[in-house]
Amino acid sequence: MSTFKFKTPGNNDNNDNKLSKGDFRHLSPNIIHDTSAGTSGLIAGELAAEDDNLLNSQILTSHEYGSINSHQSLIPVTHEQQQEQQKQYQDEDILTYEIDEPNSGFALPKSQLFSVISSLFMASFLAALDGTIVTTILTLIASDLNVVSNISWIATAYLLSSSAFQPIFGKLSDIFGRKILLLGCSALFGIGCLICNTNSLVLLVVGRFITGCGGSGLTALGTITMSDMIPLRDRGFYQGLANVFFGIGSASGGIVGGYVSDILGWRYVFILQVPLSIILFITIYFNLNLPQGSPGLGAYDQNLKQKLKRVDFSGALLLVSSLMMILTAAALGGRDIEYNSKTFISLCVGSIILLTGFIYNELYLVEEPILPITLLSNRTILASSLANWFYTMAYFTVLFYIPIYYSSVMGMSATENGSRLIPNFFGTLGSIGAGLYMKKTGRYYKLAIAAGTSATFGILNMTRLGPETPIWEQFLLLLPTTLGYSCILTVTLLALIAAVPLKYQACTTSIQYTFRSTGSTLGVSIATAIFQNILFIQLNLKVKALIDDPQLASKIIQKALESTDYVKIAPKEVQNAIKDSYALGCQGAIKFALATIILGSISSLFMKEYKLHTSVDRK
Structure with a gap:
């Protein structure tokens, strides 16, 4: 029998009062299990999740599922007792409430848990690695296959499939279970990489598309599965580690691709990922065995035909x-x-x-x-989704255009440019810091405010970037924004999951990934349109003012639009004009990022703080 431990205010001795479940038989068991249920929500979301008729739109939009109200008692008591305690005790931190469980609140034993978590981290790393691994070998592949004119499709195929299919995995895993879908995505990833060992552009694009489907599922399902195994109180720390692995994969993709290609050839860039996907498949198959009753098992009491009808x-x-x-x-x-x-x-x-x-x-x-958009009527879900969307737009914009500024305006080499991005990695550790903070305090709202302040300050400082910017500042330029962005990824994920009952945590995770994937693509695209428009206007004004020959001026403008490296070989009389035009174009993109990061920070203010439970069943 589980034992409930609690301390009452004013009791300073070391002896915890202990009562069995039988002592609380006159109370609703959901009041006992959901320590966050206050005067406005005596029925816990877990009970509502057991019956679709109980979990209606009124409950979802009430914003009270597990919410932490000011001075709220954590002791399971009656309505009258709660009111009396709220008057007497102003500090809720003096109250503790724990449930003893065989795995310390986790869904699996530690040895099994660490094997699964490690494999999910590797999945996150692989998916991120494959997203950037072709960046340094695109021209080599295109030249080898004689498809230079269609080079963009090699990279775009992975981007499209990984972004478009990511939103559907949450609901599918609720029906079929996390394990079978993770195994399927591991197989798709390996098969896609294997297909890329080809001499045909069509097959290469198809292989990249299939790999993207598998990679997107590994990322989304990995995040969802961790929520099935890890209590919300610890969830942020593990998500922070996953974000670090994802960041390492993204950052190292180009380096790994170039290195392997130089030694073994570009096809081995894809071939060498196949054994890793097999290892991932085997690890998940033997170790991911969720306990009975876990939402990660899907509809285990239904046959395949019944499951398909639900899709x-x-x-x-x-x-x-x-x-x-x-x-x-x-x-x-x-x-x-x-x-x-x-x-x-x-x-x-x-x-x-x-x-x-x-x-x-x-x-x-x-x-x-497949994606319950009615969930967006919940204030916290909508606010955290929009925050995620705007933050991602801003972050990927500066990540793309700061290097362009360095190379086109300040004339840096690829090595000099890349070295200024290295300290950016330490900003990703903000995810781990955010997780540790939430584990210790059980709170995240103030952390969201701090993240917004850091990210906004960082991009505001970027608007001052110029050739006179000190070298030390160039190296640290992206750090505050990366720190804020990595924190907000963890905060918004936890806010989304905590805002709804267990039944909907997979769907809300899918919502976050939908906003994040579309945010990165749309953000860079809008920033590119702004950059190109400003660049075109400024080049026409500045170059034509210096070059009398209209045809020569048009030729210079066209070459400057096509390549950032042209400024190094352009006629000396127009080099400064081209640099100034690029500087204004990049500043336009950075100001767009500043506007979106402010919108993201404002959106995060509308999130509500929810209870971060210490057990996976949120009891």
Whole structure:
């Protein structure tokens, strides 16, 4: 029998009062299990999650599931006792409430838990690594296959599939279980990498697309599965570690790709990932054995036919198609597709039509939506999603355009440019720091404010960047923003998960990844449009003022638009004009990032602080 331990105010001795469950039989068991249930929410979300009829829109939008109110008692008592205690005791930290469990609140024994967590970290690393691993070998692949004109599709295929398919894994794993989907994604990842060992551009693009599907699932499902195994109070720390592994993978992709390609050839860049995906498959197969009753098991009491009937195929098709179209327009717009072309406009209009159809389908036509958008009516879920969206837009914009500024305006080499990004890695440790803070305090709202302050200050400082900026400041330039961004990723994830009952933690995680993946693509695309527009206008003004020959001026402008390296070989009389134009273009992109980071910081203020439970079943 589980034992409840609690201390009462004013009792300073070391003897904890202990009562068995039987002593609380006159109270609702949900009041006992959900220590955060206050006067406004005596029915815990876990009970509501057991019956779809109980968990209606009123409960989801009340914003009271597990919320921490000021001076709220953590002792399971009656309504009258709670009111009396709130008057008497102003400091809730003097109250403790714990449940003894065989695995200290975790879903698995430590040895098994660490094996699964390690494999999920490796999955996160692999997915991030594969996203950037082709950046340094694109021209080599294109030249070898004679497809220079279609080079962008090699990188874009992975981006499109990983972003478009990520939102659907949450609900699918609720039906079929986390383990089977993780195994499937591991297999897809390995098969995709194996297909990339080819001499055909079509097969290479198909292989990258399949790899992206698997990689996106590994990232999203890894995050969801950790929530099945780890209590919310510890969840932030483990998510911080996962973010570090993801960051290492993203940062090292280009280096690993170039190194392996130089020694073994570009095909081995993909081939060598196949054994890693096999190891991942085997580890998950033998170690991911969630206990009975875990939401990660899916609908284990239903057969395959019953499970398939529950899948919202129409919603999945509409959502994936909509995201594919808008992300294609965002990724290729302004480079391979003109912004004013029929193709670009058709992609945008088609995406809006499909998205409208998806929203209508989810709200009115299906019983179990693939992505329950009604959850966005919860203030915390909407606020944290928007914060995630705007932060990601801002962060990827500066991550893309600060190096462009260094190379085009300040004339740095690739090595000098890259060295200034190295200290940025230490900013990713902010995720771990955020996790430790939440583990110790059980709070995250003040941390969100601090993250917003740090990120906003960092980008504000970037607007002052110039050739006169001290070298030490160049090395530390991205650090405050990276620190704030890494913190907010962990904070918003925990806020999303804590805001809803266990049944919906997978869906809310999918919502976060949807906002994050679209935010990165759309943010860089909008910033690129701003940059190119300013650059074009400024080059025309400055170069034509210096060059009398219209044809020569147009040729210089065209070359300057096509390559950031052209400034080094351009006629001396226009070099400063080109540098100034690039500087203004980059500043325009950075100001866009500043606007979005402010919007993200404001959005995070509307989150509500929820109880971070110390056991996976939130009791």
